Amino acid sequence: MPCFANSCFGASSSAGSERVRMIQQEARLLQDDYTLGHSADEHERLRRQGQILAPATRRVFQAIGLGPGWRCLDIGCGPGEIMRLMGEMAGPSGEVTGLDRDTKAGREAIERLQATGTSRYRFIEADMEGIDEIAGSPFDLTFARLALLYARDPVALLRKMYSWTKPGGYLAVQDYYVRTVNLYPKLDAHSELVRVVLETHERLGHDMEFAFKLPVYFVEAGIGAPDGTDVNLPITPLEPFITMYQTLCRSLLPKAIELGVTTDARMQSVFRDAEQAVIAGRQHAALWPLMIGFWKRKPT
Ligand SMILES: C[S@@+](CC[C@H](N)C(=O)[O-])C[C@H]1O[C@@H](n2cnc3c(N)ncnc32)[C@H](O)[C@@H]1O
Numbered sequence: 001m002p003c004f005a006n007s008c009f010g011a012s013s014s015a016g017s018e019r020v021r022m023i024q025q026e027a028r029l030l031q032d033d034y035t036l037g038h039s040a041d042e043h044e045r046l047r048r049q050g051q052i053l054a055p056a057t058r059r060v061f062q063a064i065g066l067g068p069g070w071r072c073l074d075i076g077c078g079p080g081e082i083m084r085l086m087g088e089m090a091g092p093s094g095e096v097t098g099l100d101r102d103t104k105a106g107r108e109a110i111e112r113l114q115a116t117g118t119s120r121y122r123f124i125e126a127d128m129e130g131i132d133e134i135a136g137s138p139f140d141l142t143f144a145r146l147a148l149l150y151a152r153d154p155v156a157l158l159r160k161m162y163s164w165t166k167p168g169g170y171l172a173v174q175d176y177y178v179r180t181v182n183l184y185p186k187l188d189a190h191s192e193l194v195r196v197v198l199e200t201h202e203r204l205g206h207d208m209e210f211a212f213k214l215p216v217y218f219v220e221a222g223i224g225a226p227d228g229t230d231v232n233l234p235i236t237p238l239e240p241f242i243t244m245y246q247t248l249c250r251s252l253l254p255k256a257i258e259l260g261v262t263t264d265a266r267m268q269s270v271f272r273d274a275e276q277a278v279i280a281g282r283q284h285a286a287l288w289p290l291m292i293g294f295w296k297r298k299p300t
Contacts, residue, residue, distance in 0.1 A: 045247040050081025056232035076147025080109025087119030138166035158221035172295035175211040182287040189273035193245040211292040226294035241286035
């Protein structure tokens with residue numbers, strides 16, 4: 001039986017194990033080993049996170065002049081929050097293409113977005129690192145947010161993204177520098193959630209300081225130094241921060257357990273403590289990961 005985010009608070013350890021088995025099965029069905037998996041809860045987490053990150057992404061799009069008629073490509077589009085922003089700015093004469101390995105997220109995004117009538121939308125199911133040619137390229141904007149962090153070879157992917165960008169068009173990337181994460185006053189449950197997220201990512205080879213290194217990767221990919229940079233560091237109360245970390249932990253729990261970073265029983269207890277902290281309603285100041293954006297105009 002599915003166990004969705006809120007109903008998992010205080011769930012028994014056996015319900016938690018069932019959930020871990022379900023996530024593992026979904027990953028096997030998709031035949032990939034993506035760190036965060038493809039559960040409905042993870043899609044919902046991405047939609048919620050997308051709302052928090054939307055102002056920063058819109059600012060990057062405004063800086064490069066995304067406007068009516070643009071043809072945009074979003075790599076690692078997930079449930080389509082970035083495509084929505086692109087579509088609103090590109091309008092009915094524009095076109096937005098999302099690419100992801102997660103077919104379910106992509107198809108559902110297209111259904112929802114097409115119903116808005118804001119732009120033309122399409123989805124390509126593909127491995128971003130395996131695909132060479134993209135139908136409809138070159139694009140006015142080739143973009144990726146929180147996707148390069150998960151690439152085995154981000155320099156090779158940047159090189160490809162640049163090749164899918166038309167002369168005079170833009171390549172833009174936003175990603176996380178995670179070391180800024182902090183909470184005042186501290187909470188043990190939160191510190192443990194962060195430890196599990198960081199350790200699991202690092203043990204799987206993901207660089208938690210990735211984003212600030214992007215200018216070097218741009219140059220290594222033959223693109224040249226970025227033309228522009230945008231930084232965004234949200235500070236919020238405990239909610240929605242701790243819920244975001246709980247859902248993130250649930251998404252990567254199968255991997256964390258497999259790697260011996262934590263146990264299911266331990267995490268169920270941490271989730272309960274985190275829930276209690278939210279109910280207690282004490283004022284906290286939560287510092288999020290730093291989101292850094294870079295862009296480059298391809299010479300004509
Ligand atoms: C952290 S999510 C970010 C989603 C979206 N870009 C956002 O910012 O909300 C990373 C996305 O990249 C996708 N992804 C990861 N590795 C991929 C690959 N090799 N090929 C295609 N998509 C991939 C995942 O399925 C997921 O949807």
